[in-house]
Structures are given as structure tokens and as C-alpha cells.
Amino acid sequence: MSILISATIVGPLLAAAIALLFRRSASLRDFTAISGLTVATASAIGILLHVESGGTHVLRVGNWHPELGIVLVADLFAALVLPVALLIILIVEFFAISQRRTAWGANPELAGPLLLVLTSGVSLAILTGDLFTLFVAFEMILVSSYVLLTHQGQQAQVRSGMTYVVMNLLSSTLFLFGLAFVYAAAGTVNMAILAERIPTLPDGIRWGLGAWFFVVFGTKAAVFPLFSWLPDSYPTAPTTITAVFAGLLTKIGIYSMIRFHTLMEMDALGPALLAVAAITMLIGALGALAQSDVKRILSFHVISQIGYMLMGLGLFSVAGTTAAILFLIHHMPVKTVLFLVGGLIENTQGTSRLSKLGGLSRTSPALAALFAVPALSLAGLPPFSGFVAKLGVIRAGVEETATLVVMAALLAGALTLLSMTKIWIGVFWGPPPEHAVGPSPTPANRRLMYSATGTAVAGTLTISLFAGTLFDLSQRAATGLTTADLYIGAVFP
Amino acid sequence: MKTRLSPILEPAVQGVSPLALVMATYLLFAGHNGPGGGFAAGLVIGAVIALRRLADLPFPAVATPLIATGIIVIATVAAAPLLFGNPLLDQSVWKLELPLIGTVKSGSALPFDIGVTAIVVGLVMALLDSPIEASDEIPHVREENP
Amino acid sequence: MSIALIGTVGGLTAVGLYLITARSLSRIVLGFALLGHAGVLSLLAAGGPAGKAPIISSDGTTTGIANPLTQALALTAIVISFGLTLFLLALARRQEELTADDLVEDDLEDRRIARLPDLPGDRKP
Numbered sequence: 114m115s116i117l118i119s120a121t122i123v124g125p126l127l128a129a130a131i132a133l134l135f136r137r138s139a140s141l142r143d144f145t146a147i148s149g150l151t152v153a154t155a156s157a158i159g160i161l162l163h164v165e166s167g168g169t170h171v172l173r174v175g176n177w178h179p180e181l182g183i184v185l186v187a188d189l190f191a192a193l194v195l196p197v198a199l200l201i202i203l204i205v206e207f208f209a210i211s212q213r214r215t216a217w218g219a220n221p222e223l224a225g226p227l228l229l230v231l232t233s234g235v236s237l238a239i240l241t242g243d244l245f246t247l248f249v250a251f252e253m254i255l256v257s258s259y260v261l262l263t264h265q266g267q268q269a270q271v272r273s274g275m276t277y278v279v280m281n282l283l284s285s286t287l288f289l290f291g292l293a294f295v296y297a298a299a300g301t302v303n304m305a306i307l308a309e310r311i312p313t314l315p316d317g318i319r320w321g322l323g324a325w326f327f328v329v330f331g332t333k334a335a336v337f338p339l340f341s342w343l344p345d346s347y348p349t350a351p352t353t354i355t356a357v358f359a360g361l362l363t364k365i366g367i368y369s370m371i372r373f374h375t376l377m378e379m380d381a382l383g384p385a386l387l388a389v390a391a392i393t394m395l396i397g398a399l400g401a402l403a404q405s406d407v408k409r410i411l412s413f414h415v416i417s418q419i420g421y422m423l424m425g426l427g428l429f430s431v432a433g434t435t436a437a438i439l440f441l442i443h444h445m446p447v448k449t450v451l452f453l454v455g456g457l458i459e460n461t462q463g464t465s466r467l468s469k470l471g472g473l474s475r476t477s478p479a480l481a482a483l484f485a486v487p488a489l490s491l492a493g494l495p496p497f498s499g500f501v502a503k504l505g506v507i508r509a510g511v512e513e514t515a516t517l518v519v520m521a522a523l524l525a526g527a528l529t530l531l532s533m534t535k536i537w538i539g540v541f542w543g544p545p546p547e548h549a550v551g552p553s554p555t556p557a558n559r560r561l562m563y564s565a566t567g568t569a570v571a572g573t574l575t576i577s578l579f580a581g582t583l584f585d586l587s588q589r590a591a592t593g594l595t596t597a598d599l600y601i602g603a604v605f606p
Numbered sequence: 607m608k609t610r611l612s613p614i615l616e617p618a619v620q621g622v623s624p625l626a627l628v629m630a631t632y633l634l635f636a637g638h639n640g641p642g643g644g645f646a647a648g649l650v651i652g653a654v655i656a657l658r659r660l661a662d663l664p665f666p667a668v669a670t671p672l673i674a675t676g677i678i679v680i681a682t683v684a685a686a687p688l689l690f691g692n693p694l695l696d697q698s699v700w701k702l703e704l705p706l707i708g709t710v711k712s713g714s715a716l717p718f719d720i721g722v723t724a725i726v727v728g729l730v731m732a733l734l735d736s737p738i739e740a741s742d743e744i745p746h747v748r749e750e751n752p
Numbered sequence: 753m754s755i756a757l758i759g760t761v762g763g764l765t766a767v768g769l770y771l772i773t774a775r776s777l778s779r780i781v782l783g784f785a786l787l788g789h790a791g792v793l794s795l796l797a798a799g800g801p802a803g804k805a806p807i808i809s810s811d812g813t814t815t816g817i818a819n820p821l822t823q824a825l826a827l828t829a830i831v832i833s834f835g836l837t838l839f840l841l842a843l844a845r846r847q848e849e850l851t852a853d854d855l856v857e858d859d860l861e862d863r864r865i866a867r868l869p870d871l872p873g874d875r876k877p
Binding site for chain 1: 787788792795797825829835836839843846847
Binding site: 115116118119122123126127129130131133134136172173174175176183185 | 670671673674675676677678681682684685688692693694695696697
């Protein structure tokens with residue numbers, strides 16, 4: 114078990130270094146990247162199976178006592194999110210390999226290794242049991258994302274990359290200050306000890322810490338009003354990179370928020386979280402309606418969906434947290450697939466701007482089908498996974514009689530459907546545009562791109578199929594979070 | 607003959623470079639029980655490289671292999687204890703009796719520190735060498751004013 | 753907790769925040785460098801009173817040493833901010849190559865959409 118946990122973090126890092134050494138041979142580099150990711154994904158699935166039957170597993174790095182050293186805690190929440198996250202990166206890596214030789218592909222010499230470093234950071238962020246290691250993991254993710262976003266050095270990327278870097282650096286700096294505050298207040302950064310000590314602190318300090326970390330994680334998660342960097346920067350990056358960012362990065366922010374705020378019993382922040390959640394949903398959905406570019410519409414959807422997860426968290430009930438976890442697991446693959454389809458559209462048509470697209474349902478029906486499934490799922494229509502997730506959030510909201518936020522959620526759902534219809538009408542219906550841009554001039558392995566996207570779509574359908582099992586697992590994970598004693602007991606047996 | 611940037615800088619850097627490398631080596635080995643360590647050593651070497659760049663003196667530009675090797679060494683040292691049933695990043699210390707020198711104490715922290723040094727030096731080189739790869743052959747993807 | 757340390761943290765934060773609101777990326781880099789120092793100093797301040805270097809001497813005494821944990825955290829934070837400063841500088845240089853300046857520019861697409869008339873009926877005068 115210790116080996117499995119270590120493999121998810123060290124494996125991708127090692128593969129990144131080896132891939133860096135293969136500067137000349139693209140096939141060797143791709144092979145290294147794929148095997149590193151496969152090992153990590155397989156280990157993550159192994160962890161899930163172990164944790165599901167055997168309970169939380171704790172790894173004390175370097176045999177240090179948890180108060181002094183790093184602990185990696187594989188509880189059910191971490192074990193559920195980790196395989197989904199790693200699987201997404203694996204599929205995107207396949208897509209990336211096929212897209213390498215096109216104008217929209219990332220520079221393979223850098224993108225492969227950096228994606229692996231990012232993977233290692235994602236595993237560390239999900240598994241870590243102390244706040245400082247979470248900070249380090251965030252930095253690993255962000256540093257690789259900074260370079261991935263800007264490494265092509267085009268003007269649009271450097272410009273939007275600056276906004277992205279500055280916003281995220283600010284949030285990292287606030288994180289550092291927050292660590293100092295937590296240490297000054299509680300004398301530790303280990304989350305299990307904090308879960309014991311923070312609830313006993315004076316109210317002012319307690320809610321202050323909660324609000325501070327809400328801003329820190331909220332910037333990463335792009336909640337209102339800290340979201341403006343996201344729709345600016347995501348669409349400029351190569352598609353594969355945007356797909357990973359949209360599917361994972363904001364979700365790591367919301368993951369950390371769910372973990373921190375439930376374990377530290379920040380219930381009193383609930384109303385504030387719900388208000389922010391409602392505004393985030395609506396702003397995201399309205400922003401999507403105003404856009405006229407596929408990638409930008411999808412970027413605004415990321416923001417809107419973050420609102421739903423925040424709503425589940427803000428309810429501070431087991432049902433709410435369950436729904437938030439389920440939403441998280443459903444949202445990661447669906448969002449990634451949508452961006453991959455966006456990339457396919459861009460690759461085959463030469464643009465992602467609605468005004469220059471049209472008639473794709475006749476010219477490439479496969480693309481239309483690949484888009485329709487995740488789009489309907491994201492909008493929350495039955496029988497797709499999005500319906501189960503959204504229903505869970507709304508039912509939890511009704512249980513807690515949070516009427517206003519439930520109404521906002523329903524409204525935002527309708528608006529999301531409307532903006533998806535906008536993409537559908539603009540891209541797939543109507544006559545083909547008069548001045549079509551034409552496919553990208555350089556060849557790409559389209560078959561591999563389609564099959565990677567198809568696999569991901571199949572994956573999202575699988576999630577809908579096993580929604581019942583996932584709901585039960587999410588409920589157990591949520592119970593593990595809301596009952597802090599379980600977490601503390603696992604770290605300090 | 608190329609023009610010197612400064613009659614003082616170049617010989618001074620030329621003279622200081624080997625001394626600083628000795629200093630860096632000392633820091634690297636002292637780091638386990640005293641002030642110093644891999645990062646400090648890497649910074650000293652990095653400073654030497656930056657100075658040589660300022661003085662227009664040659665320096666090895668092997669950023670990528672250095673960073674890659676550093677990560678491989680660190681990951682290997684971190685994962686090696688797993689093979690012996692110990693947790694990730696566990697340390698082991700070895701003592702060795704050498705003739706004339708006496709007891710030499712070292713441990714798995716030393717290769718780890720060397721890996722850290724390699725990464726830091728590699729990063730500095732990467733910055734001084736070429737910050738972000740200018741890929742002008744890739745056409746501009748997004749049209750700004752449709 | 754030392755008043756001097758807290759005052760320094762406050763001063764550095766104020767200057768740092770002022771600098772990162774600038775448009776020029778080189779000022780933003782400086783601002784983040786100062787903010788990083790302030791963060792590290794506040795970590796040190798959180799670690800309790802000052803003391804001797806936290807190195808266990810050969811006879812094993814640990815009395816009177818400073819808190820080593822926050823120093824370890826501070827060192828890690830320094831390493832990270834070192835790397836990030838390098839990256840920001842590289843980004844500023846690239847921006848200068850592209851535009852002969854290092855100013856952070858507006859979101860063009862956002863401006864374009866803001867200029868769009870809402871509906872044919874309510875075009876602004």
C-alpha cells in the first residue's frame with residue numbers, strides 16, 4: 114500500500130525526468146510519459162480498492178511523527194478523486210500525442226515532462242495530510258501550469274499568462290501568510306491536529322482562518338469575485354493543456370476547500386459560502402451566454418459549475434458534502450471531454466469561433482455525437498451523470514431549506530443549457546460558413562484524437578452507469594470528512 | 607580580439623570561480639550536520655554562472671540534462687527505502703573507516719543534496735540560456751479582430 | 753512575538769501590495785519578491801521567540817534554540833519564491849521581446865464583447 118501511494122507521486126516525477134532526457138526521440142519520450150501515467154493511474158485504482166475495503170491508510174514520510182513530518186493520508190475522499198484525476202491526464206496525454214504535429218499542439222519536448230510534473234503535484238495535493246505540503250503541491254502544479262500556458266511564447270499566451278500567473282502568485286502568497294497564521298494560532302500545520310485544535314479556538318480567529326483559506330482556495334477554484342483570470346487565460350493555451358487545466362486545476366482548489374472547511378468545522382461560514390456559490394453559478398452561466406467562441410463559453414461553464422460544488426460544501430451537511438464530492442467526480446471528466454471536443458472542432462475546422470462554424474452535424478456527425486453526450490451531462494439532463502450530481506446538490510439544498518440558492522442553481526442550470534444550445538446551433542446546425550477557415554494545414558493523427566475523446570466520453574457514460582455505487586462511496590467519504598474524529602483517529606492510531 | 611566589458615570584472619570572476627566552486631563543494635558536504643546543504647551549494651554555483659554570464663565568460667549550458675538527472679537522483683533516493691520495507695524518503699546513515707582519514711560518516715541525504723544542487727544549477731542555467739523558447743515557426747492561433 | 757518583526761512584515765506587505773498593482777511586470781516581480789519576504793518573516797514570527805541556531809550540538813543540548821519547524825517551512829517557501837521570481841523575470845523578458853515593453857495588457861476578447869451592442873432594439877445612442 115505504501116508503494117502504491119508513493120508510486121502516484123514519485124512515478125510521474127521520475128518519468129518526467131527520464132522524458133526530459135529523450136530530447137531527440139519523440140516515440141521514446143511519449144512511451145515514458147504514457148508508462149509513467151499508466152503506473153500512477155493503476156496505483157490510484159489500487160489505492161481506491163484498498164481504501165474501499167480496508168479503510169484509510171496513512172503513510173508517514175521518512176518515519177517522522179505527524180506533528181513534525183509529512184503524512185500522506187489516503188482516505189476515501191482522496192482515493193475517489195485520485196484515480197479520476199489521473200485517468201483524465203492519461204487520456205489527455207494520448208490526445209496530446211496525436212495533436213503534436215499540428216499548430217494547436219504544445220511543444221512536445223516541454224509539454225510531456227511538465228504534464229508529468231503537474232500529475233505528481235496533483236497526486237501530492239490530493240493525498241497530503243498537512244497544509245504546508247499542500248502549499249508545495251500547489252506550487253508544483255502552478256509552476257508547471259505557468260510554463261505549459263506560456264511556453265509557446267506567442268503574444269496572446271504571454272499576455273493572458275501574466276494575468277494567470279499574477280493572480281495565482283497572489284493566492285500562493287496569501288496561502289503562505291495563512292500558514293503563518295495557522296501555525297501562530299494552533300502550533301501545527303498537520304490537518305489532523307488542526308481538526309482537533311481549530312474548533313477550540315476563539316470564534317474570531319477560527320472564522321478568520323476559515324475566511325482566509327476560502328480566499329486562498331477560492332482563487333484557485335475561480336469563485337466569484339476571484340474568477341476573472343480563468344476565461345482570460347484558458348482559451349489561449351493549446352487545447353490539450355486547457356483540457357487538463359479546466360478538468361483539474363480549479364477542481365484541486367475546490368477539493369482542498371472541501372477538505373479544509375469540513376475537517377475544521379467551519380459551519381458558521383455556510384451562509385457566506387452559499388451566497389458566493391449562488392453568484393458564481395449565475396455569473397458563470399451569464400458570462401457563457403455572452404461569449405461567441407466555443408472555448409470561451411466552455412471556460413465560463415467551468416466557473417458556473419464550481420458554484421454547484423461550493424453550494425454542496427456550503428450546506429455543511431452530509432448530504433451536501435456527498436453531493437459536492439459526486440459533482441466533483443462527475444465534473445472532472447465531463448469538462449475535460451468538452452474541451453477535447455472543442456480542440457477537435459478547432460483542429461478540423463481551423464477555428465473555434467461560432468460565427469465561422471456551422472453545419473457540422475451533417476459534415477461530421479461523429480463530432481456532434483461526441484459533443485452532445487458531455488454537453489447534455491454538463492447541463493444536467495437525465496440520464497447522464499450530471500443529472501445525478503445536480504439532483505444531489507439541489508436535494509441537499511432543499512433539505513436544508515436554502516431556497517434562494519436552490520433557485521439560483523435551477524436558473525443557472527437552465528442558462529447552461531441555453532448556452533450549450535448556442536454552441537450547438539452555431540457549430541453543428543445551419544449552413545456551413547461561407548468563408549470556412551479550413552482544417553489545420555499540418556497533419557495530425559485524427560484517429561487517435563477521436564479515439565481518445567471517444568474513450569473519455571465512454572468514461573463519463575460509465576460514471577452515469579455506476580452513479581448509485583459512486584453515490585454510496587461519496588456518502589461514506591463525506592461522512593469521513595464531516596466526522597473529523599475518523600480522520601484524526603486514522604492519522605494518530 | 608573581443609572587447610572586454612570591464613578590465614576588473616573579467617579577471618575577478620575568472621579568479622573567483624574556482625574558489626566559489628570549492629566553497630560550494632564544502633557547503634554541499636557540510637549540509638548534513640552544519641549550515642549549508644544542496645540548495646545553498648546550488649545557489650553559490652548559480653551565482654558563479656550568473657557572474658560568468660555578466661563577464662561574458664563561457665559556462666556550460668547543460669540545463670535540461672542537469673535538471674533531469676537531479677530529479678532522477680532525488681526520486682530514486684526517495685523511493686529506494688520502499689524496497690526495504692521502509693517508508694518513502696527514509697534516511698540511512700553509513701559509517702566507514704578509511705586509512706589515514708579516519709571515520710567517514712555519510713548517508714542517503716548526500717545524493718539527495720547533490721540532486722538538489724543539480725536542479726538549482728540547472729534552473730539558473732535555463733534562465734540565463736534561453737528563458738522561454740521562442741517558437742516563431744508556430745503560427746498565431748487566435749485571430750484577435752475577426 | 754517581536755514588534756520589530758511584525759512591523760517589518762507590515763511594511764513589506766504594504767510596499768509589495770502597492771507594487772503588484774502596477775502595470776509593469778518588472779514592478780510586479782519586485783512586489784512579489786517583497787511579499788514573499790513578508791510571508792517568510794511572518795512564518796518565522798509564528799514560530800515563537802528567537803533563539804540559537806536550531807542545530808543540535810554534539811553534547812545533545814537543545815535548550816534555547818529557535819523553533820526549527822518554521823525555519824524548515826520558511827526555507828521551502830524561499831526556494832519556491834526563488835523559482836517563481838526566475839519564471840516571472842523570464843516572462844517579462846519575453847513580453848519585452850514581443851511588445852518592446854513589459855506591461856500587462858487587457859483581455860482583448862473581453863473588450864470586444866463589452867463593445868458589442870446588446871440587442872438590435874436597444875442599441876445605445
